[in-house]
Amino acid sequence: MEPVIRVNGLVKRYGSFEAVKGISFEVYKQEIFGLLGPNGAGKTTTLEIIETLREKSAGSVHVAGHDIDRDADSIKRIIGVQLQAAGYYPSLTLTELIGLFAGLYNMQVDAEALLKSVGLEEKRKSRFKELSGGQKQRFSIATTLIHKPSIIFLDEPTTGLDPQARRNLWDLIRKVRDEGTTVVITTHYMDEAEQLCDRVAIMDSGKIISIDSPEKLIDKLVASGFERPREVRKASLEDVFLNLTGHAWTEE
Ligand code: ATP
Numbered sequence: 001m002e003p004v005i006r007v008n009g010l011v012k013r014y015g016s017f018e019a020v021k022g023i024s025f026e027v028y029k030q031e032i033f034g035l036l037g038p039n040g041a042g043k044t045t046t047l048e049i050i051e052t053l054r055e056k057s058a059g060s061v062h063v064a065g066h067d068i069d070r071d072a073d074s075i076k077r078i079i080g081v082q083l084q085a086a087g088y089y090p091s092l093t094l095t096e097l098i099g100l101f102a103g104l105y106n107m108q109v110d111a112e113a114l115l116k117s118v119g120l121e122e123k124r125k126s127r128f129k130e131l132s133g134g135q136k137q138r139f140s141i142a143t144t145l146i147h148k149p150s151i152i153f154l155d156e157p158t159t160g161l162d163p164q165a166r167r168n169l170w171d172l173i174r175k176v177r178d179e180g181t182t183v184v185i186t187t188h189y190m191d192e193a194e195q196l197c198d199r200v201a202i203m204d205s206g207k208i209i210s211i212d213s214p215e216k217l218i219d220k221l222v223a224s225g226f227e228r229p230r231e232v233r234k235a236s237l238e239d240v241f242l243n244l245t246g247h248a249w250t251e252e
Contacts, residue, residue, distance in 0.1 A: 001028040004151060004182050005050060010059035012045050012206075019045050021206035022059065027151075028199075032173060032183045036193045037203035043186040044155055046203075050184070051081050051153055064150060080144030080152035080181075090129040094120060094139060097128060098146065105147040118142040118172055134165025138172055151182040158192060163238045164245060170196045194218075 005027035012020035020042045027033040035043040048054040050061055052072040061068040063075045088097060095111045102109035115124050118138040123131060131139060137157055144152045154173070158166040173196060177183050187193055193200045194214045201211040210217060 003027065004029045004064055005033075005184070006060075006062040007046075007050065008060045010046065010049065010061065011057045012042070012049060012054070013057045019206050020049075023201075023203075023206075023208045024059075025201050025208060025211055027182060027184055030177060030180060030182055031198040032177050032185065032196055034193045034197035034200040035184070035186045035203055036188070036190070036197075036200045038188055040205075041203040042206045043188075043203055047153055047155055047184065047186055051079060052076055053081070077147075078150050080147070080149035082140050082144050082152070082154050082157065088128045088140075091127055093125050093127055094131075095124045097139075098143070101143050101146050107147055109146055114142050114145065115139075117145075117175075119168070132165070134161050134168060137161065137165075137169055141169075141172060141176070145176070145181070149181065151184065152176065154183065154185040156186055156188070158187070158189065163242060166192070167242070 003026035007026070008024045009022050010020055010024070011018065011022050023042075023046065035046060037043055045054065049056045050063065050068070052068060052075055056068075064078055066072075066074040068075060089100075092100065094115055098109060098111040098114060102111075112121065112124060115121050118141060120135060120138055120142070123135060123139075128136065128139065141152070141154065141157070144154075157173070158169050161169065170192070173183055173185070177198075185197070197214060199211065199213050200217070201208045202217075203209070212220075
């Protein structure tokens with residue numbers, strides 16, 4: 001498999017505190033790669049260094065063959081980064097916001113088709129502030145796709161969403177991958193990483209302690225003799241809720 005991101009011996013210090021402690025990993029083309037770990041593990045720091053938004057202290061980063069030290073501009077052109085919600089003009093409609101972004105990128109964009117691709121065609125005349133949490137996240141994913149990047153970065157995209165909105169967002173992220181984009185996400189939800197990510201790097205205190213597909217990580221643990229203390233239920237309360245309310249694509 002072809003690596004599109006290569007991180008080698010990456011270190012980030014804030015003063016005397018080492019937040020990222022010499023991590024190395026590769027992200028392959030067209031996979032959903034997750035940085036999984038608790039608050040403070042160093043996920044956002046790592047992501048923002050790769051996005052060229054933060055300076056690293058040591059190590060090397062290559063994105064699509066471009067060295068971040070020499071060619072950050074080329075990297076910026078081929079990646080899509082999710083903005084925090086505060087970055088949107090609240091009183092513009094979704095179509096107007098997409099037009100604005102397209103102008104910034106100097107691109108012609110079919111706003112209607114783009115909104116349709118994230119399940120927001122009916123909201124095209126709504127303002128950003130009128131959207132639900134899940135719709136806001138879907139819209140912000142749409143904005144990362146405007147300039148047709150080969151890699152997008154999503155920092156905790158489902159935090160604060162209800163179960164149905166999370167599942168809708170997972171479907172959207174899978175669709176984006178299936179259409180050819182590499183997706184790098186951070187999450188502290190184990191179930192999200194297990195269901196969504198093709199591979200995960202488990203981070204803790206600035207280090208990567210394991211990296212593989214969720215299935216292989218689980219298989220390795222089971223092969224080591226691990227057993228759950230009690231029988232696993234065949235469904236969860238979340239499944240009950242989703243089953244009662246249905247799996248609609250648009251949440252209101
Ligand atoms: P979260 O899930 O809470 O976002 P994270 O895994 O993304 O956590 P980071 O935001 O990368 O973690 O932070 C890693 C560590 O670096 C934390 O201990 C944090 O307090 C520290 N840190 C992050 N940014 C700065 C900064 N600008 N100055 C000083 N320390 C920082």
